[in-house]
Amino acid sequence: MQWLINGQYLDVEAGAFRRGNITVDGGKIVKLGANGAPAKGDQVIDLKGAWLVPGLIDCHVHLTLPTDNCDYGNRTDAEVTLYAAKAVERTLLCGITTVRDVGGWNYVEMAIRAAVERGDYIGPRMVLAGRILSITTSGMDLYPGMYEIADGPDAVRAAARKQLAHGADLIKVMATGAVLSPESEDPRSIQYSLEELKAAVEIGEDNFKHVAAHAHACRGISNAVAAGCSSIEHGTYADEAALREMAAKGVFLVPTQCTLDGMLNDKAAMATMPPHQVDRMIESSKISAEMIRRAYELGVPIAMGTDAGTPGNHHGDNWQELIVMVRDGGLTPIDSIRAATVNAAKLIRRGDKLGQIKEGYFADIVAYARNPLDDIKAVSEVGFVMKNGEVYKNNFAG
Ligand SMILES: [Zn+2]
Known part of the structure; x- marks a missing residue:
């Protein structure tokens, strides 16, 4: 005792x-x-x-992504594993006792979770997505270990099953383009169709797993909500109607607003980014601050997520998102803490034991x-x- x-x-x-x-x-x-x-x-x-x-719960991390530079492709799995084994320790010691990793690297995070559970390494509880399901896109070139390309509902079903077979606790899908992607991929573009998103949710829910949708563009957010996804990651361009849909259906917003602070606070990491990514980060962060305020007013459930792993957004600084949600999103301190505890626990479906x-x-x-x-x-x-x-x-x- x-x-x-x-x-x-x-x-x-x-x-x-x-x-x-x-x-x-x-x-x-x-x-x-x-x-x-x-x-x-x-x-x-x-x-x-x-x-x-x-203990705080971070619902959006990438434990296998280094935060000091954005050249991800030239790493062996052994190097990724050594890096991530330290990242989990730093994450726990900054007060994050549970993470949801929404995009790993060749499943090395699964081995790290097993090592942490055995007590060989120090780290938080880990809720893992495995690879991110995506349409064929140039984003794959930047993140070869993180993406599972699957076009069409049947391929999406197979890809989702593959993540589950590797030990995934949730399925992560790309409903729209990304900010930190090659210039040819527009973050405002629609990627997975409604049918493809429904296929991912079907396999997830059949296996008692939730689906997290990366989505910036408004129509991609609406598609993800209609398909039955449990969370919208980022949510940048969500309009009034989309936010109301989320509030009505209890779909969580995971804003990841501290990514800009991370980048601006680490000029060396920022210098490794292509200029178009820096511009996109600055532009989307302003828009998303307004969106979070409106979501909060409308009663959209908010779960804390940092996107730790983006340039300058260091594993071990995860608490910064609680401060940024108050500063940029207008949350009260207690609601910021709720986002990182009770709300996050509910999103990962462990509200009866965590948070x-x-x-x-x-x-x-x-x-x-x-x-x-x-x-x-x-x-x-x-x-x-x-x-x-x-x-x-x-x-x-x-
Ligand atoms: Zn992310």
């Missing part, structure tokens, strides 16, 4: 911190507000002055020395990380 004492923990649904001891056993939260005294052999963790929140500090839930807890509801920037100062009852970082000790 473990006792977390003297801290305040966030009741994320109520939006309030509460005082009380937390007991943990077998990786699960046993009791909130536990009275009595620790028994002999119990581990007591004194978190005096700490503000405890549920809250609650009895019966996994003991995934992070803590800060300042109250993040007073100032969301407190999430950048990670003082304590527990995953599954195991302490990976503790600045409050002693």
Whole structure:
């Protein structure tokens, strides 16, 4: 049994911190507000002055993409694996106890997940998509290990089944073009058709898996919503009607708004990008800030995702999206934290075990020395990380 004492923990649904001891056993939260005294052999963790929140969940990462340059093609799988094994450690230590990777590299992330689960490496819980399903496009040239080309509904079904066979927990599809793609691919173009998207959702849902749709262009967003996708990644050009559809159907928006900050804060990484990609990032970020504000007003469920892996958007800086959602999207600090906890847990369909500090839930807890509801920037100062009852970082000790 473990006792977390003297801290305040966030009741994320109520939006309030509460005082009380937390007991943990077998990786699960046993009791909130536990009275009595620790028994002999119990581990007591004194978190005096700490503000405890549920372990954060990042719903959009690419653990296998290096953030210091964008030349992805010239890497062996061994190099990718070594890089990603460090990326998962940095991600966990910054307070992210669960990630959803929405585009891996030749399935090396599956091996890393197995190694983390065995305890050989340090990392978060990993919800993985395997390769991204895409139409034939020049994007494949930039990301050869990340794309699974499949044209037509039957090919999409086969490609989705292939990801599941590799151990995927969700299916990721390209409903529109991408911002960080070759110049010949327009992010506002429609890629998968409604029929193809429906085929992906059919295979996903038949196997109890959700589908995440990369979509910038408005019609691509509408197609993904109509097809039954569970989340819209980016969502840049969503108009009023598309956002209302998302709100009505409970389709999550994963805004990935911190990509621009990441790029601008790392000039060396930015210098490796083709100029057209830099221009697109700056333009789309402005538009998407307005879109997030409108989505929030309309009650579209928002789940936190960083797109960590894009140039300058480092694994281990994932908390920055919580700050950016407040600054650019107008979210309150509690709603920003909800996006990264309860909402994210619901999107990955683990809302009954993750995303809250609650009895019966996994003991995934992070803590800060300042109250993040007073100032969301407190999430950048990670003082304590527990995953599954195991302490990976503790600045409050002693
Ligand atoms: Zn992405």
